[in-house]
Amino acid sequence: MADTTGKPEKILIVGGGTAGWMAANLIVSRWNDVEVCLLESTEIGIIGVGEGSTPHLKFFFDTIGVTESEWMSRCNATYKNGISFAGWSSVTGFESYFHPFPAQVDDYTVPVFFEHTRARLQGKPVNAHPDHYFLETYLTKHNLGPIPAESFPFGVAYGYHFDSHLLGQFLAEKALSRGVKRVFGTLTEVIFNADEELASVRLSDDSFLDADFFVDCSGFKSLLMQGALKVNFKSFKDNLFNNAAVVMPTPISREIPPETRSTALSNGWAWKIPLTNRYGNGYVYSNEYITPEQAETELRQHLNVGDSDVAVRHLQMKVGRAEKHWEKNCVAVGLSQGFIEPLEATALALSCETVMRFMKHYENGSYTNKFSDNFNQEINAKFEGVRDYIVCHYKVNQRKDTDYWRDNAANTHLSENLEKILHFWRHSEDFSRDMHLNNLVGSYQPKSWACLLAGYGVFPSIEAHVRYQSPYDLVEVADFIRRCGLNFKTHNELLS
Ligand SMILES: Cc1cc2nc3c(=O)[nH]c(=O)nc-3n(C[C@H](O)[C@H](O)[C@H](O)COP(=O)(O)OP(=O)(O)OC[C@H]3O[C@@H](n4cnc5c(N)ncnc54)[C@H](O)[C@@H]3O)c2cc1C
Numbered sequence: 001m002a003d004t005t006g007k008p009e010k011i012l013i014v015g016g017g018t019a020g021w022m023a024a025n026l027i028v029s030r031w032n033d034v035e036v037c038l039l040e041s042t043e044i045g046i047i048g049v050g051e052g053s054t055p056h057l058k059f060f061f062d063t064i065g066v067t068e069s070e071w072m073s074r075c076n077a078t079y080k081n082g083i084s085f086a087g088w089s090s091v092t093g094f095e096s097y098f099h100p101f102p103a104q105v106d107d108y109t110v111p112v113f114f115e116h117t118r119a120r121l122q123g124k125p126v127n128a129h130p131d132h133y134f135l136e137t138y139l140t141k142h143n144l145g146p147i148p149a150e151s152f153p154f155g156v157a158y159g160y161h162f163d164s165h166l167l168g169q170f171l172a173e174k175a176l177s178r179g180v181k182r183v184f185g186t187l188t189e190v191i192f193n194a195d196e197e198l199a200s201v202r203l204s205d206d207s208f209l210d211a212d213f214f215v216d217c218s219g220f221k222s223l224l225m226q227g228a229l230k231v232n233f234k235s236f237k238d239n240l241f242n243n244a245a246v247v248m249p250t251p252i253s254r255e256i257p258p259e260t261r262s263t264a265l266s267n268g269w270a271w272k273i274p275l276t277n278r279y280g281n282g283y284v285y286s287n288e289y290i291t292p293e294q295a296e297t298e299l300r301q302h303l304n305v306g307d308s309d310v311a312v313r314h315l316q317m318k319v320g321r322a323e324k325h326w327e328k329n330c331v332a333v334g335l336s337q338g339f340i341e342p343l344e345a346t347a348l349a350l351s352c353e354t355v356m357r358f359m360k361h362y363e364n365g366s367y368t369n370k371f372s373d374n375f376n377q378e379i380n381a382k383f384e385g386v387r388d389y390i391v392c393h394y395k396v397n398q399r400k401d402t403d404y405w406r407d408n409a410a411n412t413h414l415s416e417n418l419e420k421i422l423h424f425w426r427h428s429e430d431f432s433r434d435m436h437l438n439n440l441v442g443s444y445q446p447k448s449w450a451c452l453l454a455g456y457g458v459f460p461s462i463e464a465h466v467r468y469q470s471p472y473d474l475v476e477v478a479d480f481i482r483r484c485g486l487n488f489k490t491h492n493e494l495l496s
Contacts, residue, residue, distance in 0.1 A: 024175040047335065052260045101157040121425070125467075198328065
């Protein structure tokens with residue numbers, strides 16, 4: 001029963017993966033008078049991947065009042081300044097680039113970057129590779145962590161790498177200590193009330209759990225949202241070809257890099273994520289172009305592990321999103337609401353955003369579904385914004401070596417927004433201005449789009465006779481960044 005304000009008295013979260021425990025912590029932090037119960041199945045377990053984050057994870061921990069010193073060492077976590085992309089482009093000079101998270105001092109260097117990319121797009125001879133323009137790129141090149149000395153008054157956004165099992169356990173402990181109740185069991189049936197809302201779930205031991213509101217965190221199965229409530233799934237397979245991954249760990253290096261590395265392979269890409277005790281590696285590929293065995297062999301070669309005995313896991317990925325994330329008295333969070341392949345490690349950020357926005361809309365609508373349509377539109381736009389940015393990596397890839405890369409470059413299933421962004425990149429006088437004027441700034445800022453497009457070398461040829469005198473001096477920019485960098489410790493020092 002809901003209380004007299006309409007606020008639910010009892011919430012049942014189905015699923016105890018990272019999404020379920022994140023949701024539990026966020027809900028009890030904001031609604032400490034609601035009874036929250038989480039059901040998880042030891043028989044089924046969790047997906048157990050997902051070890052890189054965006055800066056949203058810091059926001060999540062700040063929101064639930066947990067400090068880095070409390071959680072990081074418990075989860076073998078390291079800092080992440082951004083992602084390096086290697087081998088995605090075969091344009092000379094653009095074989096790799098770094099996509100940094102934002103830093104406040106970017107305000108000084110981004111205008112130079114935009115001026116130089118604009119000039120380079122007009123065929124003028126200037127160095128517009130993004131690696132020369134951002135503090136966090138410099139920090140990463142020199143193995144420096146993202147937290148400056150107190151005397152440096154500029155903030156730097158950063159993410160983390162972590163062991164997903166340990167993170168789940170840590171979040172479970174935190175939520176239990178704050179009053180969340182955990183039930184172990186396997187859901188076998190969903191029971192509706194007379195209004196065709198969810199009423200309770202039956203477990204395999206024939207017990208029941210009832211609630212006023214349900215949070216579906218059951219992973220790719222989406223037992224409540226896509227299962228019981230029959231909300232349609234919109235596949236992104238026309239835009240994003242990858243549907244499988246093979247995962248294996250390797251030993252950690254002495255110096256721990258503050259970045260995720262993403263290396264393009266023959267039919268997809270491999271991640272390399274540094275934790276304090278190991279690297280997590282995975283090859284994300286399309287099984288329409290390569291078999292799981294071939295993918296495993298290629299990943300082993302890439303990591304130089306030969307036939308050695310390593311713990312290998314093969315996974316399927318369901319890429320797309322539910323058409324609605326909030327339906328009746330249920331909200332879906334995590335893989336149950338959708339998944340975009342992990343190239344930019346955005347899944348946990350989307351989960352956190354979903355819970356925060358849901359609670360806000362639910363409160364604003366006096367705990368009714370008044371704003372569920374707005375919420376669904378907002379979350380769908382988030383998913384599509386992230387999808388477009390990731391699709392762009394494949395669309396503008398400059399490799400010609402396999403059908404996979406050629407088919408990706410030839411793919412015409414692009415959203416209207418992505419078509420516009422590519423048009424503005426090639427033809428606009430002011431890319432950033434036109435992105436803003438055309439409401440194209442959503443999940444990613446123009447700076448990030450420009451990093452991607454410039455990083456791949458999406459430029460016309462330099463016109464032999466054109467001269468260009470930049471109003472800026474790149475040597476000064478490099479010196480400014482170097483001097484900012486003097487305020488940061490090495491990543492290893494920061495971790496210790
Ligand atoms: C290859 C790959 C790489 C990824 N990399 C990243 C990354 O770098 N960064 C990132 O943010 N995300 C990443 N993700 C996504 C990330 O793994 C997930 O978003 C995250 O782990 C949350 O998963 P989840 O909790 O939604 O699902 P799961 O971990 O699958 O949890 C589902 C839960 O539901 C329970 N359950 C299922 N059925 C029942 C039942 N019948 N009864 C009771 N309980 C049930 C399970 O036991 C489990 O507890 C990646 C995903 C994949 C596939």
